[in-house]
Amino acid sequence: MRFKITTKISQRIVFIFLLLGFTTTVNARSNGSVSIDAWWQSGWIISLFAFVFILLCGLAFEVFRARRETIRKLKASEERLKLSLWGSGDQLWDWEIEGSKLYCQNDWIYVEHFPQDDIRQLEGGAKVHPDDQRRLRDALIEHLSGHNEHFEVTYRVQDREGDWRWLLDRGKVVERDTDGSALRMTGTLKDVHELFMAQERVRLFAASFTNISDGVCIYDREFKAVEVNDAFVRITGIEREQTIGRPFKLALYSEQFTAHVKEQLSLSGNWRGEVDDLRANGERYTIDISIDAIKREDGTITHFVASFADITQRKITETELRRLANTDTLTGLPNRSYFQVSHSTLVRKRIPHALFVFDLDNFKKINDSLSHDIGDVLLCQVAERISALLSRQDTLYRLGGDEFAIVIEDIADLSSVATVSEELVSALHAPFLVEEHELVVNGSLGVVIYPDDGDSSLELLQNADTAMYHAKYRGGNTYQFFSESMNEAAVNRLQTENQLRQSLKDDHLRVHYQPKLNLVSGKIEGLEALARVHVPNKGDMSPAEFIPLAEETGLILELGERVLEKACLDAKVWLEEGLFSGRVAVNLSARQFNQPDIVERILAVLAETELPAGALELEITEGMVMTDPEKAIQIMTELADNGIHLALDDFGTGYSSLAYLKRFPIHCLKIDKAFIDDIHNSPRERNMVASIISMAHNLDLTVVAEGVEVAEQMTVLSTLRCESIQGYYFAKPMHGADFEQFAELRAKQLVRP
Numbered sequence: 001m002r003f004k005i006t007t008k009i010s011q012r013i014v015f016i017f018l019l020l021g022f023t024t025t026v027n028a029r030s031n032g033s034v035s036i037d038a039w040w041q042s043g044w045i046i047s048l049f050a051f052v053f054i055l056l057c058g059l060a061f062e063v064f065r066a067r068r069e070t071i072r073k074l075k076a077s078e079e080r081l082k083l084s085l086w087g088s089g090d091q092l093w094d095w096e097i098e099g100s101k102l103y104c105q106n107d108w109i110y111v112e113h114f115p116q117d118d119i120r121q122l123e124g125g126a127k128v129h130p131d132d133q134r135r136l137r138d139a140l141i142e143h144l145s146g147h148n149e150h151f152e153v154t155y156r157v158q159d160r161e162g163d164w165r166w167l168l169d170r171g172k173v174v175e176r177d178t179d180g181s182a183l184r185m186t187g188t189l190k191d192v193h194e195l196f197m198a199q200e201r202v203r204l205f206a207a208s209f210t211n212i213s214d215g216v217c218i219y220d221r222e223f224k225a226v227e228v229n230d231a232f233v234r235i236t237g238i239e240r241e242q243t244i245g246r247p248f249k250l251a252l253y254s255e256q257f258t259a260h261v262k263e264q265l266s267l268s269g270n271w272r273g274e275v276d277d278l279r280a281n282g283e284r285y286t287i288d289i290s291i292d293a294i295k296r297e298d299g300t301i302t303h304f305v306a307s308f309a310d311i312t313q314r315k316i317t318e319t320e321l322r323r324l325a326n327t328d329t330l331t332g333l334p335n336r337s338y339f340q341v342s343h344s345t346l347v348r349k350r351i352p353h354a355l356f357v358f359d360l361d362n363f364k365k366i367n368d369s370l371s372h373d374i375g376d377v378l379l380c381q382v383a384e385r386i387s388a389l390l391s392r393q394d395t396l397y398r399l400g401g402d403e404f405a406i407v408i409e410d411i412a413d414l415s416s417v418a419t420v421s422e423e424l425v426s427a428l429h430a431p432f433l434v435e436e437h438e439l440v441v442n443g444s445l446g447v448v449i450y451p452d453d454g455d456s457s458l459e460l461l462q463n464a465d466t467a468m469y470h471a472k473y474r475g476g477n478t479y480q481f482f483s484e485s486m487n488e489a490a491v492n493r494l495q496t497e498n499q500l501r502q503s504l505k506d507d508h509l510r511v512h513y514q515p516k517l518n519l520v521s522g523k524i525e526g527l528e529a530l531a532r533v534h535v536p537n538k539g540d541m542s543p544a545e546f547i548p549l550a551e552e553t554g555l556i557l558e559l560g561e562r563v564l565e566k567a568c569l570d571a572k573v574w575l576e577e578g579l580f581s582g583r584v585a586v587n588l589s590a591r592q593f594n595q596p597d598i599v600e601r602i603l604a605v606l607a608e609t610e611l612p613a614g615a616l617e618l619e620i621t622e623g624m625v626m627t628d629p630e631k632a633i634q635i636m637t638e639l640a641d642n643g644i645h646l647a648l649d650d651f652g653t654g655y656s657s658l659a660y661l662k663r664f665p666i667h668c669l670k671i672d673k674a675f676i677d678d679i680h681n682s683p684r685e686r687n688m689v690a691s692i693i694s695m696a697h698n699l700d701l702t703v704v705a706e707g708v709e710v711a712e713q714m715t716v717l718s719t720l721r722c723e724s725i726q727g728y729y730f731a732k733p734m735h736g737a738d739f740e741q742f743a744e745l746r747a748k749q750l751v752r753p
Contacts, residue, residue, distance in 0.1 A: 673707025
């Protein structure tokens with residue numbers, strides 16, 4: 001198209017197009033006119049239109065793709081919603097109120113149909129529990145009318161099996177008309193039966209915890225209180241706020257007892273006992289308490305629950321009834337009935353004890369001549385006088401009439417029994433003053449010792465009666481052991497005790513030494529000091545005879561210290577002379593070990609004799625250390641810290657706990673002779689010894705086998721990697737001078753080619 005520019009205005013228009021960047025073609029004519037080609041016909045404009053068209057097409061495609069992606073995501077969201085509902089077990093319902101149409105999604109195993117509430121489901125639905133129907137309808141109507149923002153109610157429906165099952169019904173109106181009337185409502189049904197029953201159990205447990213008559217306190221793993229019930233406050237008088245956070249403690253018991261309870265709980269998960277405690281006002285009371293651990297599924301303890309009942313009044317009543325049933329109304333002493341029960345218990349528990357039975361000589365004459373009232377007063381005074389002689393651990397009984405019985409526990413040596421018998425008989429010699437009558441009575445005493453004189457309470461009592469009547473037959477005013485042989489033994493025991501005392505006084509104590517052989521080197525690596533007592537004109541006293549007697553009488557303290565001194569002196573000389581390079585072993589008795597200053601005593605002997613602490617070995621038995629393991633560990637540790645070598649003697653014959661064995665600071669185990677005797681003939685004995693040696697080596701302990709008497713035993717022990725032996729096969733116990741010769745001879749034998 002062409003334009004003819006004829007005016008100035010037209011010229012301006014052309015100029016504007018040029019300024020806008022449109023390309024034009026200007027043609028000049030001879031008549032002075034100018035023609036211009038149309039701008040939209042240029043290539044540049046056509047390219048621009050093409051670009052805009054492509055851009056619009058791209059935008060249209062992107063809109064289409066975005067819409068398709070939105071539809072895909074919506075479908076995926078719907079699918080996830082369906083899967084979530086299916087996974088949760090919820091049932092989705094959609095109620096078109098105006099058309100009374102109810103749509104449900106997800107079928108349940110237990111409930112076949114939607115609950116029939118007569119509003120959403122008019123007929124054919126699952127039956128709602130009669131007690132819940134009104135509440136369900138009221139909640140639904142309240143929400144439909146707009147009074148509640150949400151509809152939520154829990155109720156029971158009948159399942160396929162005819163049982164009632166709890167459901168949680170929740171929903172909301174999602175569409176209303178202009179008048180506010182509900183048009184559409186959606187929601188979910190959830191099976192909450194198991195959850196509801198669990199909550200009901202929790203509620204029941206909480207109510208039980210609160211209302212139970214027994215006190216309950218819950219502790220955490222650190223045994224600090226986290227919760228108590230009302231009964232706890234009522235029984236103890238301590239408020240809840242004062243209890244929370246406080247550690248478990250029994251005010252009347254030591255920390256060791258509390259630690260024992262905690263240890264028992266950690267090991268077995270429960271502990272029960274009867275204990276005394278103090279209320280908030282300081283009043284003492286008795287409780288029957290049971291503590292149990294609460295564990296997770298993996299067995300980890302999370303809490304402890306202590307429940308207890310106040311049995312104070314019951315204990316008072318029991319004590320009074322027991323007193324009335326077991327107490328002699330005249331003297332106030334325990335009666336025959338109580339004697340039978342308590343003495344039978346002693347025998348059943350195999351507790352060694354002595355039983356004394358006595359009655360008054362010629363008591364019948366006093367009753368007949370002065371009246372029974374005088375006789376009753378006399379019996380009471382006799383009971384008081386005898387009771388004054390006894391310790392709190394001893395028990396005096398009135399068996400009936402003028403017959404009494406005394407039980408003294410932990411008294412087994414005849415000399416002590418004889419001493420007590422003499423004291424009882426002599427106690428009656430002083431006159432009794434009864435209503436201006438000065439009465440002198442004597443007593444006849446029969447004595448038996450358990451377990452030597454009987455296996456039952458009845459047998460012991462009969463034998464004591466027999467011995468008492470023998471004393472009466474001998475004229476009364478004396479005591480009699482059950483048998484003549486026992487009387488002879490008592491006399492012999494007293495003679496032996498006197499001889500032992502005299503021998504110690506006159507320095508007739510001798511120390512013999514039994515060498516120990518190292519199975520690897522063949523050298524003497526040590527020796528054990530053994531006490532021997534010489535009685536002039538009679539020879540040496542048997543260790544089996546004087547050692548137990550020294551233990552019972554306490555002479556073992558002096559004897560043991562004398563042996564230690566002599567052994568240290570001899571060992572120092574022999575070490576300096578090179579006769580042996582090991583240690584001298586000295587046995588410690590139980591009485592010595594339990595001395596409060598035992599460590600100081602031993603160190604003083606070492607200082608006096610100048611024997612290095614490393615050259616002394618102390619042998620300690622299992623029974624000695626297991627009486628009080630913690631105290632024993634303390635003493636042994638102090639000895640070991642001072643460089644003294646420690647050996648556990650007679651291992652296997654006691655009752656060592658392996659838990660304590662690994663804590664004992666010992667260096668050596670000595671296997672008792674009882675395990676060695678048949679080691680070369682019995683595979684069972686050999687395996688047992690092998691186990692002991694292996695255990696000792698695992699604990700970094702050396703092993704000494706005692707009682708080796710034949711070469712076969714030594715061979716077996718060598719193959720079992722036992723380090724040392726001791727016994728008659730290698731050397732018998734010998735005097736110091738003999739040991740010197742033996743050591744020199746042994747040294748020569750080792751250097752021979």
